[in-house]
Amino acid sequence: MKGEAMLLPIEPQEAGVPVDAPAAKPAAPRPGLTDLFTRLRIKRVVFVDDMVEPVADAANVIDTLTRREDARQLLESLFPVAVLANDNEARFDQLTALLGDMDAAELEAVTTILSEFTEEEGARDILQLRRNIPEQVDLKILTPAEWHAQQQEIIEQCREDARTLFLFDQELNGDPQVLGFATGADIIKGLAQSEPVGFGTRWFCGMLSHTLNSGDEISSWRQLAEDNAIALKFFMPIAKQSLSDGDRFYGAVYRTLINTYCETMKTLAKDGLREALDAALKRFDDIDPLAFEHIIVNSSEEEGVSELETLLRLYAIVHKDEAKRVILREAEFLKFADAATGVKAVADISRELTAETQAHLNLLRAQELHDGPELVNGYNDPLRNGDVFEIGEGNDLGLFVLIAQPCDIMVRPGGKRVRENNFKVAVICPLTLDPAEVEAEPPHLKHFIPNFGDKGDVTAAVLFKRGTVVNLNVLDLTVLDKNGRCDITPAELKKEPKRFPTRAWEDRCAELAKHFGKVAGEIEDARKKHGDEVADLIAKATVPRVGLSNALKGHGSYVAGAFHYPIKRIGRIRDPGAASLLAAFGRFLSRDALEHDFAR
Template sequence: MKEQLHQLLELANVSSVYIVDDAIGDGSVTYEHFIGLIRKVEIASGLEALNSLDEGLDFEDNAPALEEYSAGLWKAAAPYKQLHYVRRLCELTPTGEDEDLATNLDIARVLQQLREDEHLKKPELVSLSPLEWDAQRDEIASKVPAGKRVLVLFDQRLERSGERFAVTRGIDLVKEIVSSAHKLVFLTGILTYTVTEEGQELDERAKLIADKALEASDLFVLTKKRLEELPHFVDGIKKLLLNEPCEQIKVQAISLGESALQSTKAKLLALDTYDFNRTVLQSSSTEGIWAPETLFRIIDIIYKDEIKEQLLQRNLIPELNKLLVQATALSQIPVPVLEAEAYTKRYSLRRQEIYATANLVNGLFKPIENGDIFEVTGGTGKGLYVLLAQPCDLMIRSNGTRSSEVGHLLKIRTTSKPDLEALLTEQLQKASIKKLHDFNFWKTRGVIEYIADDPQTIGLVSLTKAHVVNLDVLDLAMFSSTGEVVLDISATPPAALHIGLAKRFDKLKGLHEKIHRNVGECQVALKAVQGTLPKELIQGLLPKLSLNDKLGATTLTGSLFSFGIRRVKALREPYAKNLLDKYTRHLSRTGDLHDFAD
């Protein structure tokens, strides 16, 4: 860890680190602390409790010469053992009495660990009281070598130092630095117990910068819990050092995006009415595409080019590359933190890239498309399925028709990555070495990553068995804002449907109205027939979701048809196309002749 910290500080051009805390002086503990705590424990719990400091100790037998015994014990102990003794004594004293010393020990332990091999010599890693910081700040800034910076970690609560610190907090000291001529010299952070978990650090930082009108690049917040384990402390320093370049990159990106948006807006407003009519309205109507989809496509084309134009016009590439090089170099320093990960935003961003949510798909009444994911909620085959079909076969034209009446639903089996690795190992062990080239596990399966909130969960799609589904049934999902495959024949179509979809709705409604009439006539005709035959015959009149196997459950209640399935999300491109391509290759595969010589 010391080597990693040394590398991090060197990459960030940090020449020294200061920890400013009202509970510490120079970050060390003394024999006076030790013997004072022993007396407290003796009074509160008796000498017997002191034996728990370490194995082999016997304070009771040495009671007559307690101070001599304690002094010898202290003198013989290595520095790390002295810290262990005092930390344990703090735990044995009444709660809260020695909070300052406990903080002192946490910081002292980290300082000592970092100094052990002299990667960070004592002048380079310094602890100060708030009063000492006030007195030395300008001098520290003046002595920073050219091209170097100083990292300062402030405790948030400083009231024990008295004077102005009765009301002045660590964030106020950060504000003073940011508002001063020393802003470019100091890198600042808050190291505090007011944040109890690593996952709360960014939320606390957001509150502090809002309170003091600071920028996110001005500081990072670290919990003092990181001091309990050196890897966590070094991990916090790494994130603090990454914070400034990363936030500056984000600010640049937002500025570029805002300027590009204004340019895109101007170009869109300048689009001729006749061009708009031909490009957006007529082309969408001809192809059966919702016109806003075409409009968004055009906006996306213009916007992406405008961002690149802004990059060139502002000559930002050298500046951005410099920040990227710095941030990337820092990010490559490995800091193994074994516990549960606190920062998981990247997983939700990745899921957003791969999937369109149910709200975006169903709320916009989008036609069913290749890669749509459905969940069977009732009847047979409950679980997740993905729709695979050629996009041109699924496209609904302006007259409400499409070229295909069926599609393929393939089952998605969710599993964890460790379980999948175990399954693969088992399958490989069973495979003959001579026939290893015939190992077809991945030939017959597709993978859908981040299928669930847990990033360790993936979806396996079996390519060997598909439900041939009736698109006249599955289409009903696009008329429901919740994605349910249902149809109430007494209902009117959603107002948001474009011409092609409105005609498709009328067509399907007419089809189901006819089925409803046939069911009614059958019920009347079979009214006198006993047994299960009437129910079976009526069930046979109802449309089925799957044409080759049972799937879901078709019910008719009054005027409502329901099929026990709903659309829950959609694979975006290129992931939907990639899965379709793999399925198509599987369907078009050829078999090898058997090896009769084996």
């Protein structure tokens, strides 16, 4: 059977004259779906549902006319007006005779109209499915009992050059004692156990569900797989809501078809990575303790790098090598290549993404390009080029990024930096998400940061011209706090120093307590000698400033031995993005300064 859609009405003929059923003219399925099925050689769609279509008989035609007067015009395109008239006492017999003389295509046209006006939701789902499936693809609608009777024959007809897309309703209400299954998941599970090699080669499986909202398929997919003990690669849920939206239905079918290939690649990769992990850990264990101490402790301390960072770097070297060795073994590589080639055949057709998928991609890309606050602050990670800060409060709250040559901001043994007080060491530049601000700034005065924000769906711009030299003594305070806040109470820090995995930063913590403690001492001495008013003036003048710009001048306060800055470290731009930012800032500093054109 072929997909149909609403028939266009024609002028009714004279009473008593039979009317030939016009060729059905469905709303054209999405062109991509036709291409998709053609490329993958899908010749048939089989839908198994416990809801059946209306039977094309006289009783259903009369019932539809009785309930829905608006169906009359469409039915008049298939039957004489006089036959359908309400006062026609022979209507039932005449309709029965006319229906008996119709061929399969004409009967299908009648069924399509009856489905359009039925009160049964399941029948409307079937109608929507008919409209979505391309005409050249055979659509077979089966009840659970019919599937049970015909399953073996249908499976035998599936070939690599004539594939089938199976769509099973989630709830079939079948009797497992009689049919051997109760749900669509049971059927898919049975196929996966009996003929797993058929998935992706001779057929594909989707599970239609009325309990899912369109767009929630992925979030429910793993739970359905777990609840029914089915591997993810064997099926993909499809919300029945998507049947009424051609684009969403295309996206759901597209995801179903690529799923087997993608899950195969993921499974091969996971198996390889597990094996590689064991091999990598073996190589890790075999490292000479003296070499390990030199790499992790000695070299890190000399260069001012976190020991944890060096440890992860060392592990990445051995794990990446072992992963390549495992996955590139001929047998595994050929399986991976087959799956990649299979999904490429589909992906070549269309790469349009749903909003949900695009959001997932944005978030994943953001995780690749940026470190979140928990990965930066949670480990008291030292300041780095590319660290992002919130500075200010209320309407004055703004985003800033630290730009610095990495070697210059590394804390060395003794808790100090090389050229600590050199003004060239570090700057902070504002980050803007405002399109108007971005547009107003010339290209050479800004740098774009893609996939920014919590969802990774915005592009930020760094405004170099508004940058200012920053006081690293102040920004260092964010390293001391696991929430990235910029606060210090020197007296408490001296009593109970913070623990760091890096000895250099333990020394740095003591240096910061000493530096801010000295300022606090001057303020409190003034308070003892001259009172609160003078002490407040001294505090305003001596509290270390965040940076040199007027915009940052007022930030920072001192109250009862504690310093507070409205600053919070909220993340980091990872390399190579951070290195690209530094290079762009270098180009900004080295831009040509030409003599002004006095002839203009």
